[in-house]
Amino acid sequence: MKLSINRKLILNILLFTVMIGIIIFVIRDSLGDIFTELGRTSLPVLLGVTALGLVSQVIEGYTIKNIAGEFNPQFTVRDGFFASAYATFYRVITFGTGSIVSEVIYYHKKELTYSEATGTSALRMITYKIALMVWALVFLVIKSSAIQAHIANGIFLVLAGVLVTLLIISSLLVLSLNINAQVLFVIICNRLFKRQKLRDIVDQLNNQVYSLRGAIKTFIRDRNAVIRVFCSNMAKLVVWYSLPFFILVKDYPDIDIWLTVALISFTVILGGVLPAPGGIGGFEFVYVLLFRNVVGKVDAVSSLLLYRYATYLLPFLIGMIYVLFNKQRQINHEIKEAKKEVND
Structure with missing residues (x-):
């Protein structure tokens, strides 16, 4: 028994040390530009951006609470707050590969079954994507001229981004709510894919869809929870979308708030659609492309780094x-x- 405890202790210390090393590497190499920009930012702006970032995290915690709370009524806003930060932390140190797994593990630790945890994670993504589409369409009506002025065929690209998002959500919902569609999907995949590795991926997706089905059926029975989750997602995006205006208004007092909000909404949608040259992230490329015509490239990059701090680095640090x-x-x-084992 003593040997097993010592092995577990040594393993945890080793994992702790490795984790510290990865954190130092990520902060120095991947997040270094953001920290540099924070050092150049005035205290009032830095405090304001931090406050907005924390508000969005609290709203996200409320969103997750309303989804996970359908399976465990003891799940709190605080639990949801740290769930988001926990997933962001592991997404950063695993370079994007461990976000969903870590989120599911976190929910399981909060007494959700793995099926409920997977469904909660998927529902969180789906409701967020729906809010993205709604705001993009709203601002496309309000500020369609803005996107067209900065990107050729900008309206078409935004609509394409909305369509791609809609197809992803619709596919998940159809597969989740219709057992026949799920069976047909598995049959088609098994005929198309002969390699075991690809079939394993299909099996994994099938299990996630199965989990999502149960979660959706439980979730949609509470209409008030559905409304609360939709509204909280919309509210979180309002906070996120207000960040560029808050960051830029000091140096550009005449900047149009609706223009900045519309541009960041289009950036989020287009970030996953437009190809990004030179290995630059899609979001970063589109952000600079849109905002440089409004405030210049230097200030566009500076505001991008502060935006990333509030929406990405801050949750990472909390996590x-x-x-x-x-x-x-x-x-x-x-x-x-x-020590107790040794004394005994």
Whole structure:
């Protein structure tokens, strides 16, 4: 028994050390530009951006609470707040590969089954995507001339981005709500894909769809929860979309708030559609492309880095503190257990 405890303790210490190393590498190489920009930012702007970032995290916590709370009524806004930060932390240190898995594990630790946890994660993504589409269409009506002025065929590209998002959501919902569609999907995939690796991916997707079916059926029974989740997603995007205006208005007092809000809404939709040259992220490429015609390239890049701080780095830092605190507490507990075994 003592050997197993010592092995577990050594493994956790090793994982803790590796995690610290990855964090240092990511902060230095991947997030270094954001920290540099934070050092150049005035205190009032920095505090305001931080406050908006925290508000959006609280709203996200409320959103997750209303979804996960359908399966575990004890799930709180605080749990949802840290769920988002936890997933963001692992998305950063695993370079995008571990976000969903970590989120599901977090929900499972909060007494959701793996099926309910997977469904909660999928519902969170779907409701967020719906809010993105709604705001993009609203601002396309209000500021269609703005996107057309900055990108050739901009209206068509925004509509294409909305259509792609709609197809993804519709496919998931059809497969989840219609068992015959799911069976047909599996049959077609099994005929098309002969390699075991591809079939494993299909099986994994099939399990996720199955989990999503149960989650959707449970979730849509509570219409008030559906409304609350939709409204909270819309509200979170309002906070996110107000960030560029807040960042730029000090140096550009005449800037149009509706223009900046519309441009960031289009950026989010187009970020996944337009190809990005030179390895630049799609979101970053579109953001600079749209905002440089309004405030110049230098200020566009500066505002982009502050936007990324509020929506990406800040949740990462919160998640990092949460993970390291819990990992340290776990190691301390195992040290006590090891000492107890030795004394016994």
